[in-house]
Amino acid sequence: MTEAIITPPARRHDWAHLIQPEQVHGSIYTDPAIYQEELRKIWQRTWVYVGHTSEVPNPHDFVMKSIGPDPVLMTRDKDGQVHLLHNRCPHRGNQVCEKHRGNQKSFTCNYHGWNFGIDGSLRGYPFPSGYAQDQRKQLGLGKVARVGIYRGFVFGSMAEEGPTLEEHLGGAMQAIDNLCSNSPEGEVEVTSGFLQHKVLANWKFVMENETDGYHPAFVHASIFDVAESQIGSLYADTSSAVTRYFGNGHSEVDLRPEFRLRDQPLSWFGTAPEKLPDYVAKMNAAYGEAKARQIMVDGTPHIMIFPNLFIAEIQMFSIQPLSVGETVQHVTALQFKGAPDFNRRLRQQTMGSVGPAGFLLADDAEMYERSHRGVQEQKPEWVYLARGSHRERLDEQGYRIGHATDDLCSRGMWQHYRSLMEAV
Numbered sequence: 436m437t438e439a440i441i442t443p444p445a446r447r448h449d450w451a452h453l454i455q456p457e458q459v460h461g462s463i464y465t466d467p468a469i470y471q472e473e474l475r476k477i478w479q480r481t482w483v484y485v486g487h488t489s490e491v492p493n494p495h496d497f498v499m500k501s502i503g504p505d506p507v508l509m510t511r512d513k514d515g516q517v518h519l520l521h522n523r524c525p526h527r528g529n530q531v532c533e534k535h536r537g538n539q540k541s542f543t544c545n546y547h548g549w550n551f552g553i554d555g556s557l558r559g560y561p562f563p564s565g566y567a568q569d570q571r572k573q574l575g576l577g578k579v580a581r582v583g584i585y586r587g588f589v590f591g592s593m594a595e596e597g598p599t600l601e602e603h604l605g606g607a608m609q610a611i612d613n614l615c616s617n618s619p620e621g622e623v624e625v626t627s628g629f630l631q632h633k634v635l636a637n638w639k640f641v642m643e644n645e646t647d648g649y650h651p652a653f654v655h656a657s658i659f660d661v662a663e664s665q666i667g668s669l670y671a672d673t674s675s676a677v678t679r680y681f682g683n684g685h686s687e688v689d690l691r692p693e694f695r696l697r698d699q700p701l702s703w704f705g706t707a708p709e710k711l712p713d714y715v716a717k718m719n720a721a722y723g724e725a726k727a728r729q730i731m732v733d734g735t736p737h738i739m740i741f742p743n744l745f746i747a748e749i750q751m752f753s754i755q756p757l758s759v760g761e762t763v764q765h766v767t768a769l770q771f772k773g774a775p776d777f778n779r780r781l782r783q784q785t786m787g788s789v790g791p792a793g794f795l796l797a798d799d800a801e802m803y804e805r806s807h808r809g810v811q812e813q814k815p816e817w818v819y820l821a822r823g824s825h826r827e828r829l830d831e832q833g834y835r836i837g838h839a840t841d842d843l844c845s846r847g848m849w850q851h852y853r854s855l856m857e858a859v
């Protein structure tokens with residue numbers, strides 16, 4: 436007698452219970468079933484940051500990127516168009532590309548030699564007489580359903596339909612515009628290579644930490660002391676900086692109020708105009724002295740674009756979940772087109788903060804891992820997010836803002852997360 440195999444019905448989560456306005460349930464970081472559901476409802480549906488056009492500047496360039504745990508090839512075809520391709524042969528499923536980056540006119544699958552153009556189209560296969568009909572048109576590499584590019588930042592969505600990239604980014608577009616204005620040519624370049632940091636923690640701990648302005652005073656106290664930096668005051672109880680929630684999961688710590696009080700160009704970068712004369716001259720020529728001065732006083736944004744792009748003043752992170760308890764942060768120094776003297780210092784500072792012996796990211800990584808281990812304890816069950824609820828207000832554009840050290844950004848992320856997870 437054969438035993439019937441009964442598949443249990445998929446567990447339904449009560450999102451309204453798990454995600455409340457001022458607390459979320461600890462299991463949301465550690466439950467493998469929730470992670471699987473996130474893959475479907477977030478990573479395979481919403482807009483996800485993939486890469487930057489400057490990583491594939493020439494026709495036939497390609498670079499290996501990812502959407503969630505899945506590899507994605509970002510390529511540029513001979514006409515300049517950027518494509519996002521799944522790294523999976525339509526024949527028997529082999530990965531067609533093993534290289535991290537390069538320039539070539541086509542990809543050849545190692546298993547049976549099928550050959551694909553840089554745009555993913557199937558160009559040919561060996562011994563074609565074995566197929567009754569020419570199937571090339573039907574059998575290319577899979578494509579990420581939608582590709583959207585804003586100011587060189589390339590996003591992909593695996594859903595055929597949904598909000599446009601512009602609708603998804605909303606107010607975050609202003610922050611990207613502000614970032615680009617720090618280049619005398621108005622463009623960011625991603626050309627300085629990537630470091631990869633893997634942590635044994637759920638991706639949401641990483642995402643939430645990026646605009647958590649409460650922890651720096653404690654977790655990063657050592658680097659603030661050693662470097663005699665002025666960063667500490669930005670995240671002090673007395674700071675005039677604000678947290679802002681843009682909607683759709685995006686949030687920032689807006690440090691400009693503090694920098695405007697200082698009113699010193701390049702103070703945000705810990706330097707002064709006389710140290711970067713070429714950069715300052717080019718900025719003045721590009722924008723006029725008054726606007727250039729304002730840009731250099733304000734500095735660059737500190738913004739988390741849901742679910743995986745973190746622009747952190749001088750560097751940029753892309754967050755990649757590998758499993759429910761493993762996350763990689765891909766980090767690169769931001770580079771501004773037309774600013775070689777500035778760029779050299781941006782690379783050096785990035786190495787000092789998030790490089791292999793860097794002072795900043797190692798401290799954060801330890802916190803992610805301790806949080807992930809901690810929430811596996813059942814008591815108390817909840818993660819508490821009420822800090823600053825009583826002092827939230829709206830800015831002149833109607834975005835919710837709070838003190839630099841408040842939990843406002845996390846509350847916003849969870850609100851958006853819940854709306855995505857509640858969708859069918």
Ligand code: FES
Binds near residue numbers: 526529544545
């Ligand atoms: S699996 Fe790619 S050619 Fe056969």
Ligand SMILES: [Fe+2]
Binds near residue numbers: 651654799
């Ligand atoms: Fe930190």
